[in-house]
Amino acid sequence: SQQGEEDPQALSIQEGENATMNCSYKTSINNLQWYRQNSGRGLVHLILIRSNEREKHSGRLRVTLDTSKKSSSLLITASRAADTASYFCATGTSGSRLTFGEGTQLTVNP
Amino acid sequence: GAVVSQHPSRVICKSGTSVKIECRSLDFQATTMFWYRQFPKQSLMLMATSNEGSKATYEQGVEKDKFLINHASLTLSTLTVTSAHPEDSSFYICSAAAVMNTEAFFGQGTRLTVV
Numbered sequence: 001s002q003q004g005e006e007d008p009q010a011l012s013i014q015e016g017e018n019a020t021m022n023c024s025y026k027t028s029i030n031n032l033q034w035y036r037q038n039s040g041r042g043l044v045h046l047i048l049i050r051s052n053e054r055e056k057h058s059g060r061l062r063v064t065l066d067t068s069k070k071s072s073s074l075l076i077t078a079s080r081a082a083d084t085a086s087y088f089c090a091t092g093t094s095g096s097r098l099t100f101g102e103g104t105q106l107t108v109n110p
Numbered sequence: 111g112a113v114v115s116q117h118p119s120r121v122i123c124k125s126g127t128s129v130k131i132e133c134r135s136l137d138f139q140a141t142t143m144f145w146y147r148q149f150p151k152q153s154l155m156l157m158a159t160s161n162e163g164s165k166a167t168y169e170q171g172v173e174k175d176k177f178l179i180n181h182a183s184l185t186l187s188t189l190t191v192t193s194a195h196p197e198d199s200s201f202y203i204c205s206a207a208a209v210m211n212t213e214a215f216f217g218q219g220t221r222l223t224v225v
Contacts (some may be wrong), residue, residue: 043154097156
């Protein structure tokens with residue numbers, strides 16, 4: 001199986017609820033990044049967390065990294081319908097080269 | 111942040127023809143560029159890494175003679191899909207980094223449809 005496996009594969013919630021997505025990886029990393037992709041569109045970079053960091057915040061986003069468990073989570077608080085998208089984690093091992101997870105399809109119902 | 115422009119955003123071509131996709135770093139010089147492919151409802155898979163002035167490094171299973179990559183300048187890399195077939199229909203996306211081990215910035219992607 002590939003580096004960067006995510007769960008759940010699909011998540012459907014109501015507007016205002018929190019959404020949590022998890023990512024696991026297998027090898028040592030330099031950093032882990034989260035991206036959003038709207039259907040058929042390019043990637044939007046959300047947040048980067050380095051291997052020596054445990055938690056990072058950006059607006060309604062909170063990312064945690066547990067290198068001992070080789071896992072990360074992305075929390076979106078007070079979700080909005082506009083947050084509906086696919087979310088991918090990507091691990092950086094060798095510099096700028098990224099390995100993407102399977103992705104989580106988030107649907108926020110108004 | 112830095113801007114990476116990919117062109118075209120969409121292309122439809124006939125089976126057997128070749129298609130060229132351009133990836134440009136607009137406000138920085140990119141020594142390294144990456145090409146990814148994404149099939150519908152799947153994740154992004156790295157196809158190859160290209161360094162300016164040298165041959166691209168292809169991932170296992172990617173045919174180098176079919177997917178020609180040229181990185182002739184510090185602001186432009188091209189991916190040519192040769193003799194395209196319907197199974198090559200996919201979303202192709204590039205990223206560019208100023209130097210290795212720094213953040214890479216993504217282009218907006220190219221939707222290729224081979225009919």
